[in-house]
Structure formats: structure tokens, C-alpha cells
Amino acid sequence: MHTGKRTALYTAVILVFLALTCFASILLGSRRVPFHFLIDLITGKDRTSLEAAVLLRRVPRTVFGLLAGAALGVSGALMQAITKNPVADPSILGVNTGASLFVVCGISFLHITTASQYIWLALAGAGLTAVLVYGIASLGNGGATPLKLVLAGSAASVALGSLVSTVMLPNSNVMNSFRFWQVGSIGGATWDSIMLMLPFLAVGLVLAFVMAPFLNTLLLGDEMAAGLGVNPGVVRGLSALSGIVLCGATTALAGPIGFVGLMVPHVLRMCLGSDLRRLIPLSALTGAVLLLFSDIIGRLIGYPGETEAGIVMAMIGAPVFIAIVRKVRIRSL
Amino acid sequence: MNNIKDKTLQGTQTGSKTTERIFRGSKKRRARWKLVSFFLALAVVVLCLLTLTVGNTFYSLPEVFRVLTAGGGTDAMRFTILTLRLPRMICGLLAGLSFGVAGYLFQTILRNPLASPDIIGISSATSTAAVFCLLILNLPNSVVPAIAVLTGLLVTLLIYLLSVTNGAFSQSRMILIGIGVQAIANAFTNYLLSRAAEYDTAATLQWLSGSLSGSTMEKVPVFAVCSGVLFVVVALLRHQLPVILLGDAFATGLGVNLRKMYPALLASGVILTATATAITGPIASVAFLAGPIASGIAGRGQNNLLPSGLMGAVLVLGADLVGQNLLPARYPVGVITGLLGAPYLILILLRLGAKGR
Numbered sequence: 001m002h003t004g005k006r007t008a009l010y011t012a013v014i015l016v017f018l019a020l021t022c023f024a025s026i027l028l029g030s031r032r033v034p035f036h037f038l039i040d041l042i043t044g045k046d047r048t049s050l051e052a053a054v055l056l057r058r059v060p061r062t063v064f065g066l067l068a069g070a071a072l073g074v075s076g077a078l079m080q081a082i083t084k085n086p087v088a089d090p091s092i093l094g095v096n097t098g099a100s101l102f103v104v105c106g107i108s109f110l111h112i113t114t115a116s117q118y119i120w121l122a123l124a125g126a127g128l129t130a131v132l133v134y135g136i137a138s139l140g141n142g143g144a145t146p147l148k149l150v151l152a153g154s155a156a157s158v159a160l161g162s163l164v165s166t167v168m169l170p171n172s173n174v175m176n177s178f179r180f181w182q183v184g185s186i187g188g189a190t191w192d193s194i195m196l197m198l199p200f201l202a203v204g205l206v207l208a209f210v211m212a213p214f215l216n217t218l219l220l221g222d223e224m225a226a227g228l229g230v231n232p233g234v235v236r237g238l239s240a241l242s243g244i245v246l247c248g249a250t251t252a253l254a255g256p257i258g259f260v261g262l263m264v265p266h267v268l269r270m271c272l273g274s275d276l277r278r279l280i281p282l283s284a285l286t287g288a289v290l291l292l293f294s295d296i297i298g299r300l301i302g303y304p305g306e307t308e309a310g311i312v313m314a315m316i317g318a319p320v321f322i323a324i325v326r327k328v329r330i331r332s333l
Numbered sequence: 334m335n336n337i338k339d340k341t342l343q344g345t346q347t348g349s350k351t352t353e354r355i356f357r358g359s360k361k362r363r364a365r366w367k368l369v370s371f372f373l374a375l376a377v378v379v380l381c382l383l384t385l386t387v388g389n390t391f392y393s394l395p396e397v398f399r400v401l402t403a404g405g406g407t408d409a410m411r412f413t414i415l416t417l418r419l420p421r422m423i424c425g426l427l428a429g430l431s432f433g434v435a436g437y438l439f440q441t442i443l444r445n446p447l448a449s450p451d452i453i454g455i456s457s458a459t460s461t462a463a464v465f466c467l468l469i470l471n472l473p474n475s476v477v478p479a480i481a482v483l484t485g486l487l488v489t490l491l492i493y494l495l496s497v498t499n500g501a502f503s504q505s506r507m508i509l510i511g512i513g514v515q516a517i518a519n520a521f522t523n524y525l526l527s528r529a530a531e532y533d534t535a536a537t538l539q540w541l542s543g544s545l546s547g548s549t550m551e552k553v554p555v556f557a558v559c560s561g562v563l564f565v566v567v568a569l570l571r572h573q574l575p576v577i578l579l580g581d582a583f584a585t586g587l588g589v590n591l592r593k594m595y596p597a598l599l600a601s602g603v604i605l606t607a608t609a610t611a612i613t614g615p616i617a618s619v620a621f622l623a624g625p626i627a628s629g630i631a632g633r634g635q636n637n638l639l640p641s642g643l644m645g646a647v648l649v650l651g652a653d654l655v656g657q658n659l660l661p662a663r664y665p666v667g668v669i670t671g672l673l674g675a676p677y678l679i680l681i682l683l684r685l686g687a688k689g690r
Contacts, residue, residue, distance in 0.1 A: 087509075091516075139683055147505050150512055151447060152682055158617060159675030162668050165542055170662035258516070307524055314520030322513040325506060326498050 007278055010271065014285045018066075021292045025062040026055055029299050030306060064189030064197075065295050065309070066288040068254050071201050071246040073287020074208050076261020077268075077279050078243035081215045082236050083134065086266060086324055087146045090126070090247040091258025091314075094156035098129025099251045101160045104167050104178055116196055122252030123200075127244045129156055146328060184255035184310020186295055193253050200249035205284070207242035212276040215239055219274060257310040259317020260287050266324060362632050366640070369631040373643035377426070380650035384422040385414060387658055416550070424548035424556060424613055425650045425666070429623075431560050431609040433645020434567060436620030437627070437638055438602035441574055442595055445504050446681055449621040450606040453511025456615040457518035458488040459607040463614075464522050464537060468529040475555055478611040482559075485607035486600060488514060543616035543667020545653050552612055559608040567601050567638065570594070575636045616667045618674025619648050625677070648673070 027038055033051045040046035041055055072090070079088040090096055102125030106112040112121070137145075137152040168178055214235040217225045222232045247261065264286045268279055291309060294316060298307035385397050392400075392410060399405040400414045436449040450456050462484035466472040472480070492514055496507035522541070526534055540547055573594050576584045584591055606620065627640035652669035 136679055136682055147509060148682055150509055151678065154452065154512055155675050155678035155682065158671055158678070162617065162671030162675070165668045165671075166664060169542075169664060169668070305528075308527065311520045311524045311527070314516050315524075318513045318516040318520070321516065322495060322510050325509040325513065326495065 003273055003275075007272055007282070011282065011285070014282065014289060017289050018285060021289050021296065022062055022066070024296050025065065025292050026058045028296055029054075029058060030304050060191050060194060061186055061189045061295075062292065064194050064254075065186045065292040067194065067197060067201055068186060068250045068257070069260060069288035069291030070284035071197075071204065071250045071287070072257060072260035072291065073264040073283035073285075074205060074280055075243040075247040075250075076263075076287075077265035077276065077283040078208055078211075078215075078239050078246075079261065080265050080269075081219070081276055081279075082239050082243070083149065084219075085146055085149055086328060087150055087262065087321065089259060089262035090130075090251070091256065092150055092153050092262060092321075093130055093133050094153040094160065095126045095130050095133070095244075095247060096251055096256030096258065097157045097160040097164070098132075099123075099125040099248060100178075100256065101125055101164050101167075103252070104164050107178060108167055108171050119196060119200070119249060119252040123245065123248035126248035126251060127241075129160065130240070130244055132156065146325075184257040184313070185308035186254050186291070187306060187308065189253075197249050197253050200245055204242045204246035204249070207238060208246070208280050211235060211239045211242065212280050215276045219276075255308075255310060257291070257313055259313050259321065260291055262324075263317055263320045264290060266320075362635060366631045366635060366637075369627075370640050370643065373627070373640055373647060377429075377643055377646045377650065380647060380654065381422050381426060383654055384425065384650055385418050387654065388413065388418060420548040420550045420553055421545045421653070422650070423553050425545050425653055426646050427556055427560050428545075428609040428613040428616060429619060429646030429649030430564070430642040431605040431645070432616060432619040432649070433623035433627070433642040434564070434638060435602040435605040435609075436622075436645070437624035437641035438567070438574075438598050439620070440624045441578060442598055442602075443504050443507065445508065446625050447508055447621075447678075448504060449624070450602060451615060451618060451620045453492060453508055454513075454515035454518060455485055455489055455492075455511070455603060455606055456610055456620070457515040457522070459485045459610045460541060460615050461518045461522045461525070463611045464525050464541070468525055468533055468537060474552060478555060478559060478608045481611035482604050482607040485603040485610075488518075489599065489603050539665055540614040542665045543614040543670070544665030545613055545649075546665065548613070556608060556612050560605060563601050563605050563608075564642075567598070567605075570598060570601075571636060571638050573598075574638060578634070614665075614667065616649060617671035618677075619645050619670050621674055622670070622677055623648060625681075 023038075027033065027035065031054050033054055037046065037049070037051040038055060041052050046052050047056075076089050079090070079093070080086060082088075099122040102121040103118045106118050106121040112118050133152045133156050134149070136155070137149040164178075214225075214230050217228055217230045218232055218235055220228075225232050225235075250257070264283050265279060268282055268286060272278055272282065291313070294312040295309040298309050298312040301307055301312070382394065382397075386392050386394060390413065392414065396406060396410065397414055400411055401419075404411075406414070432451075436451075439449050439453075440446055459481040463477050463481050466477045466480050492507060492511050493502075495510045496502060496504075498506070526537060529537065536547070573584075573589055576587050576589050577591075577594065577598075579587075581591060584594075609616075623645035624637065624641040627644040628637045631637050631640045648670060649666060652673070653666040656664040656666050656669045
């Protein structure tokens with residue numbers, strides 16, 4: 001089938017899934033609400049009953065899930081394109097732990113309590129860790145191979161994780177507020193947190209869309225790109241900035257959620273080729289569906305409570321990671 | 334004729350010289366190995382004694398000996414030394430030895446300094462099993478090691494099977510898959526923690542970062558018997574290790590049955606790791622650090638099983654003393670060793686980079 005047609009078909013399918021998961025996300029949860037209340041709510045017949053209130057409470061969570069998923073998906077697509085590495089993902093690169101460390105330090109040393117304050121800290125932590133890990137992995141003459149990148153990431157995670165414990169353990173207040181942030185959940189989302197995240201996502205996504213054609217040129221190789229009038233350093237830098245803003249802002253508000261950025265672009269690239277002008281918007285859509293889907297799964301398997309989306313995501317994502325590793329040729333490890 | 338004879342004579346002479354040099358070198362290395370082992374053992378003994386004497390209150394050595402042997406001393410003293418410090422010392426010693434030996438076995442057999450059980454997900458998986466037993470099934474402490482061991486063995490088998498593609502096994506792939514397995518195990522642990530009762534989580538979190546504070550005398554017998562048996566098994570198999578180091582083809586040629594030896598040695602490593610993890614929690618980086626540090630001091634290319642085990646004990650007991658006494662707050666031992674592990678991992682990556690892997 002022609003790639004254009006295949007893309008159109010895929011887009012249609014993913015949009016249907018998007019609608020379905022949105023419905024499911026509003027309808028399903030620890031309080032069971034019969035279907036006709038949803039119809040009443042949409043048609044405007046009933047907006048005041050308890051059931052309607054429950055359904056309305058799930059709307060910000062759904063919106064937040066969509067936005068966070070889109071951000072993580074695009075961030076993964078960008079990171080894989082920049083590093084030319086199939087296993088690049090915020091969680092694998094240890095970026096989440098970096099953000100955690102900065103947030104913990106903020107909570108315990110600067111006595112920060114509101115999300116609007118630690119979004120900046122998380123961004124700084126994510127950015128620094130990403131640069132550090134990638135820098136360490138690309139030392140020496142083999143470049144940043146998947147094996148080196150993953151190991152540099154886990155080295156950073158171990159080190160930063162120990163630092164997090166050192167800061168956190170003496171102070172049980174910090175430990176409590178951190179514990180809830182650390183699991184990665186979109187359950188606590190409110191309209192306020194969405195408004196807080198929105199400017200970051202807007203900047204990140206616009207930058208990603210602008211960069212897509214240039215990243216395509218970069219896939220031809222740095223020299224070819226330079227010959228075509230594209231500055232590889234600038235393109236990489238701006239794309240990396242966009243990727244870090246997207247995953248840092250999401251991590252600050254939702255906690256560390258891994259594997260969205262790993263799975264989505266990888267699977268899409270297999271089906272639709274590596275044209276980033278297609279890949280980036282579709283990664284956004286697919287990431288949104290995937291995160292919302294795992295949030296719904298978490299609500300179902302955790303019933304009557306719920307299991308955080310970050311945990312469900314790791315349980316789905318890690319096997320996919322293993323499958324990818326099994327497929328990569330040994331030489332390029 | 335004469336010429337040839339001369340040359341042959343010369344040949345044998347240089348030959349004997351070379352042999353002599355090899356023997357001398359070997360003797361020198363052997364002496365260094367013995368010296369290093371002796372000093373490591375001495376360090377372990379000193380650290381054990383420090384664990385017994387130093388703490389909130391300091392007790393002098395004669396006092397400690399009186400309590401241990403003759404049953405003298407005040408009640409407070411007896412409580413501190415016999416109930417708090419002695420089990421802490423024994424558990425730290427056994428855990429250090431176990432992690433050190435297990436790490437060395439893995440690194441030797443998989444021929445990669447990164448392939449230690451705490452990096453390739455085995456520690457995480459056994460932790461998950463232990464957390465499951467403690468938080469959800471509420472099993473007694475004595476059963477937990479058995480289940481942890483079983484899980485460890487199964488997960489190792491799984492990681493191994495997954496890293497064989499098209500009939501070819503790759504160590505790099507095994508490490509990456511291990512890291513994937515680790516992610517699953519950690520997710521599952523987090524899930525269990527979020528399900529657990531509030532008052533259980535604090536203790537479990539401390540255990541998860543690797544701590545000797547939960548050591549009690551009741552845990553010592555199971556731990557001692559399990560790891561003791563495995564130490565004996567590994568000690569009996571130790572002569573195979575230098576042969577394995579030569580490579581598969583050589584080892585087979587020299588009469589080592591690799592199909593039996595690899596699984597036996599790896600299984601011993603897994604059991605040691607799992608037992609120690611079930612008691613003290615996954616003390617980060619000890620298995621990963623002990624072998625390379627010991628080999629660095631005692632010299633590479635020989636059987637460094639004993640120095641590695643001793644180095645593991647030095648790391649655990651030393652880090653515990655630092656974490657308990659020298660810092661403004663009390664930290665579990667795993668936090669300190671975790672901080673040590675990271676720079677070393679980065680060093681290895683630099684070396685990998687230099688080799689152009």
C-alpha cells in the first residue's frame with residue numbers, strides 16, 4: 001500500500017480509538033455510572049445529579065491524559081530522531097530521576113509546595129540529566145550506541161536515585177509528598193494543572209512541528225544536511241530543547257511516566273516509515289491514546305481503588321522494550 | 334652442524350629463561366594475591382569489631398568480649414551488643430560476602446563487568462517477590478528467602494532465554510533485556526507498595542533501599558545456613574573458574590563440562606543474591622563493585638573469588654558504619670553503596686568508549 005494512503009488509514013483508525021478512549025475514560029472509574037447518564041449529560045438533560053458530577057470530574061483528568069500522552073509521544077520521537085537510537089526515551093535516559101532529584105531538593109531545601117514552582121525545577125533537572133547522560137554515552141569513539149546509552153542512563157538513575165534518598169530519608173514530610181508524585185499518575189489532574197502545563201506544551205509542540213522537516217534532512221547525515229543549508233547543531237539543539245520541555249513539564253505535573261516515548265515512535269516508524277513530518281503529529285495522537293488507555297486499565301485492575309498510569313505503562317512498555325532489544329542487530333548494540 | 338647445535342642450545346637457554354621468568358611472575362602474583370586476601374580479611378575483622386563497638390554509645394573491646402563470651406555487662410550493654418549490633422554485624426558480613434561472590438561469578442561467566450545481578454534485574458525481581466510475600470501474603474520471615482530464591486532462578490532463566498535470538502546468545506543483549514526486566518519488576522514493586530497499608534510502607538521502603546537495620550537474631554540461622562552451603566559449593570567449584578576465564582573452546586578442551594558448569598555456577602550466584610536480598614534488601618552496587626575492585630588490587634587473570642567476597646563484606650560493613658555514624662542523619666547502607674556505584678559505572682563506560690565498542 002502507498003505510504004500516504006497507509007498514513008491516512010492509520011490516522012482515521014487512531015482518531016476512532018481516541019474518541020473511544022475518551023468515552024471510556026469519562027465513563028469508567030471507581031464509581032460505576034450507568035451509560036444513560038453520559039447521554040443525558042451530553043444532551044444537556046441532566047447536569048446536576050451526583051452521577052453527572054462524577055462524570056464531569058473525570059473530564060480534566062481525560063484532557064490532562066491526552067495532553068501528557070501527546071507530549072511524551074512527541075518527546076520520544078524527537079529524542080530517537082536526534083540520537084538516531086531506537087531505545088532513547090525519557091525514562092531510559094534517566095531524565096525522570098533527574099527531574100525527581102531537583103523536585104525533592106526543591107521540596108526539602110526551598111520548601112516549595114506548589115506545582116507551578118516545581119515545574120521549573122523539574123525542567124531544569126530533566127534538561128541537565130539528558131545532556132549529562134547523552135554526553136557520557138557518546139564519549140569515546142563508538143558514539144552513543146544503544147547499550148552505552150542505556151547503561152549511562154541506568155548509571156545516572158542509580159546515582160541520582162541515591163542522592164534523592166539522601167535528601168529525602170531524613171525528612172518524613174518530604175518523603176510523603178514525594179511518594180505520591182513519584183509513581184506517575186494523571187489521577188490528580190485539575191483544570192489548574194492543565195492551564196499550568198499548556199504554555200509549555202504549546203511551545204514544545206510548535207517547536208517540534210517546525211523542526212520536523214529539518215530533522216528529516218538531518219537523517220541524510222550531517223554533511224549532506226549542512227550542504228543543503230541546514231545547521232545540524234542548531235537543529236539538534238532546538239529539537240532537544242523541545243523534547244526536554246515536553247517531557248520535563250509532563251514529568252513535573254504527572255510524575256515520571258516511562259515508555260510512552262519509547263514505544264509510540266518505534267511502532268509508528270515500523271509501519272509508516274521515518275518521515276518526521278508524519279511521525280511527530282501521529283506520535284502525539286498515539287501517545288495520547290496510549291496514556292489514556294493505560295490510565296483506564298489502571299482504574300480497572302485497581303478497582304475499587306486505582307493503579308497509577310505510570311505503573312501500568314511500565315508493565316506494558318517494558319516487554320515492548322525487550323522485544324525491540326531482541327530485534328536490534330548485535331553489531332549495533 | 335655446530336652452528337645448528339649452538340642455536341638449539343641458545344634456544345633452550347632462552348627457553349628456560351622465559352620459563353623461569355614466567356614462574357617468577359606467577360610466584361609474585363601469587364604472593365600479591367595472598368597478601369591482598371590477608372589484608373582484606375583483616376579489614377573485614379576490624380570492621381566487624383567496629384560494628385560491635387561503635388554506635389550511639391561506645392563500648393571498649395574488652396567490654397564487648399566480656400558480653401559475648403562470659404555473659405557479663407549491664408542489661409543495657411547486653412541489649413545493645415547482643416540484640417542490636419551482633420545480628421547487624423553477622424547479616425552485614427554474610428550479605429557482603431554473598432553479593433561479592435555472586436557478582437564475581439556473574440561477571441566472570443558472562444565475561445562482562447556490567448553483568449552483575451544488580452544491573453541485570455535479578456536483584457529487582459527477587460525484591461519484588463520478597464515485597465509480595467511480606468506485604469500481600471503476610472508470610473513469615475523464614476519462608477521469604479525460599480520464595481525469593483525460586484523467583485530469582487526463574488527470572489534468570491527467563492532473561493537468558495530471551496537473550497537468545499536465532500540460536501545466538503549475546504551478552505550485550507542479556508544486559509539490555511535485564512534492564513527491561515528490572516523496569517517491569519520495579520513497576521510491580523511500586524504497584525504492591527501503593528496497595529499496601531500505610532504503616533507497612535515505611536519499613537518496606539527502608540528495606541528496599543538496602544538496610545541492615547532490620548537484622549534480628551531470628552533471621553541469622555536461615556541466612557547463615559543458606560549462604561554457608563552455597564559458599565561451600567562455590568568453594569568446591571572454584572578451580573573451574575580460571576579455566577572458564579580462558580574461553581569456551583579452551584575450557585571444553587581442558588575437560589570442563591560447560592553445559593553443567595555454567596548453570597551450576599550461575600544458579601549458585603542467583604541463590605546467594607536472592608537469599609541476601611530477602612534478608613537485607615537489595616544493597617545497591619555491592620555485587621557490581623566488589624569483583625572489579627578486588628581484581629584491581631589483587632591482580633587480574635586469576636581466581637579472585639575470595640578477594641571479591643571479602644571486598645563485598647568490606648563495602649557493606651564499611652558503608653554501614655559510615656551511614657550510621659559519620660553523617661548528620663542515619664542512612665541505610667544501600668544509599669551509601671549506591672553513591673559509590675555510579676562513578677564506577679561511568680568509568681567502565683569511558684573504558685568501553687575507548688575500546689570503541
